Amino acid sequence: MAQSSAASHDETAPLTVRPLRHPGRWIGGAVVLLLTAELIRSTATNPRFEWDVVSEYLFSRAILVGLANTLQLTVVAMVLGTVLGTGLAVLRLSPNPVVSGMVGVYVWVFRAAPLLVQLLFWYNLAALYPSITLRVPFGGPVLVKFPAEQLVSVWTAALLGLSLHQAAYIAEIVRAGILSVDPGQREAATALGMPRTLTLRRIVLPQAMRAIVPPIGNEVIRMMKTTSLVSIIAVPELLNTAQTIYARTYETIPLLIVATIWYLVLTATLTVLQSSVEHRFGRGLERSERCPLRALPQVRARTTSAPPRSVADESRTPRVKR
Amino acid sequence: MRPLVHAVGVRKAFGLHEVLKGVDLSVEAGQVLCLIGPSGSGKSTMLRCINHLETIDGGELTVDGLHVGYERRGDVLREIPDREAARRRAEIGMVFQHFNLFPHMTVLENLVEAPVRVKKEKPAAAHDRARELLNRVGLADKGEAFPRQLSGGQQQRVAIARALAMEPKLMLFDEPTSALDPELVGDVLGVMEDLARTGITMIVVTHEMGFARAAADMVVFMSEGRIVEQGPPKSILSNPTQERTRAFLARVL
Numbered sequence A: 001m002a003q004s005s006a007a008s009h010d011e012t013a014p015l016t017v018r019p020l021r022h023p024g025r026w027i028g029g030a031v032v033l034l035l036t037a038e039l040i041r042s043t044a045t046n047p048r049f050e051w052d053v054v055s056e057y058l059f060s061r062a063i064l065v066g067l068a069n070t071l072q073l074t075v076v077a078m079v080l081g082t083v084l085g086t087g088l089a090v091l092r093l094s095p096n097p098v099v100s101g102m103v104g105v106y107v108w109v110f111r112a113a114p115l116l117v118q119l120l121f122w123y124n125l126a127a128l129y130p131s132i133t134l135r136v137p138f139g140g141p142v143l144v145k146f147p148a149e150q151l152v153s154v155w156t157a158a159l160l161g162l163s164l165h166q167a168a169y170i171a172e173i174v175r176a177g178i179l180s181v182d183p184g185q186r187e188a189a190t191a192l193g194m195p196r197t198l199t200l201r202r203i204v205l206p207q208a209m210r211a212i213v214p215p216i217g218n219e220v221i222r223m224m225k226t227t228s229l230v231s232i233i234a235v236p237e238l239l240n241t242a243q244t245i246y247a248r249t250y251e252t253i254p255l256l257i258v259a260t261i262w263y264l265v266l267t268a269t270l271t272v273l274q275s276s277v278e279h280r281f282g283r284g285l286e287r288s289e290r291c292p293l294r295a296l297p298q299v300r301a302r303t304t305s306a307p308p309r310s311v312a313d314e315s316r317t318p319r320v321k322r
Numbered sequence B: 001m002r003p004l005v006h007a008v009g010v011r012k013a014f015g016l017h018e019v020l021k022g023v024d025l026s027v028e029a030g031q032v033l034c035l036i037g038p039s040g041s042g043k044s045t046m047l048r049c050i051n052h053l054e055t056i057d058g059g060e061l062t063v064d065g066l067h068v069g070y071e072r073r074g075d076v077l078r079e080i081p082d083r084e085a086a087r088r089r090a091e092i093g094m095v096f097q098h099f100n101l102f103p104h105m106t107v108l109e110n111l112v113e114a115p116v117r118v119k120k121e122k123p124a125a126a127h128d129r130a131r132e133l134l135n136r137v138g139l140a141d142k143g144e145a146f147p148r149q150l151s152g153g154q155q156q157r158v159a160i161a162r163a164l165a166m167e168p169k170l171m172l173f174d175e176p177t178s179a180l181d182p183e184l185v186g187d188v189l190g191v192m193e194d195l196a197r198t199g200i201t202m203i204v205v206t207h208e209m210g211f212a213r214a215a216a217d218m219v220v221f222m223s224e225g226r227i228v229e230q231g232p233p234k235s236i237l238s239n240p241t242q243e244r245t246r247a248f249l250a251r252v253l
């Protein structure tokens, strides 16, 4: 048997390579497409979705204002959260155990308590503290006094809740970023006579950015969606605006679709932005590419016209033999 | 005159593990001292104590008459604040086994960072000197490159130039050629030998006995946290008196 099969094919003829067929995949794909088409058809033709109402409200003034508010909340909460979170991360790594311990408690509390609870808490702060006074500790004289209702307006409550919550997450991201930098970098800077804060600002943080930027991008997208929670304390952002409208018109499903469409658009936009930012930050890691984290730009501008460059250029120009 | 580096009975422990058990060391200004010894004998730790990258647990250590990280009040050495220690450290250059160049800066930026930010030199002046130093280590055309684009030997020469940019009165080297491919070691040792001839004070932890023989004024053999033997390279490397030195040299030579 073996002999006859060996003899039956020509040793010198080229062999044909045939990939394994997967008929199951084709059938599975066809079924999924069919189901999707049916879902789209029923959604598009089902009168309860009221697509005409959706298109009526999608670009309506009220919804666009709500959208702008959502964006504003996202940006402000992210900026405040990032600034505060970076500060917390630095303190968390402080050699003082009391300081780093307190930051640890902060991070634990603001990550462990549900954001919804935190928002309700800040909203109701007015009830807890009839007024907020700033005074010298241990019963000293009063320095400043605010009535709480005025200070903790719904916007302030929303921003306070979102930023303090976000700061706790950012603090952990930045801390991990700082710890990801080779300790030899800090040592080299220290050995050059750079004080601790200068080392952190010029050497450690710029390098930590590579590890920090991608997760912060995710946080921006998460925050954009999380802002919908503040609808509960009547901040007129996208979801709250939609709710206000359907409370009046009872067109609940179409208005929720309007809000969903905008959330999808924002998420898609931010995802595209995020990948381009990440691409920029990843570039310095490649051997042949320039690092995007530019330091001392004025210094670089000077050096491009400097002698060493022309020496290098000279060596590249072909020599003419005589 | 007092020696530039003066250590008396320096002790250092990590937890219960005593790494330096009373080290006495004197380095005169302009001398090149090579510190040799088996792995774990405390050479790096001693070097790091000299510029206060590590605290000491006992004894006394001065550079040019100053305790780098401390202030002496009567019989007590008090640790001084970071800023003050940084100022004193700025006068001591250090070169590490793994170069530790700043990867997010070009070579020139690596060289001018500390002079401009710490010594508040004018950027233009710092640049001129940086270029001079690059020329001296044979890398005049690499100012615009990033550390990642250089070979290990080139990176280490940049690291030497970076330390020299602060115009230190003492240079510390911790196994500067141990992480290099053998064919790149020569370039770095060449730069260090040139440097030794300029009259700067150097303490070099190394396993390169050829360098010790050629450039050192003094060789110190350390073992288990103590100095076992010291003297001119000829006598230590060729006629060691201590059994432990002989055993160590037999292994590395």
Ligand SMILES: Nc1ncnc2c1ncn2[C@@H]1O[C@H](COP(=O)(O)OP(=O)(O)OP(=O)(O)O)[C@@H](O)[C@H]1O
Pocket (backbone or CB within 6 Å): B014, B019, B037, B038, B039, B040, B041, B042, B043, B044, B045, B046
């Ligand atoms: N930060 C630290 N924490 C704990 N132990 C340490 C620390 N640094 C060094 N040691 C220990 O101290 C001892 C001496 O270390 P050191 O690095 O000074 O040795 P060395 O002579 O430089 O050795 P090598 O030739 O391997 O570099 C070693 O046993 C080491 O494990």
Ligand SMILES: [Mg+2]
Pocket (backbone or CB within 6 Å): B043, B044, B045, B174, B175
């Ligand atoms: Mg060592």
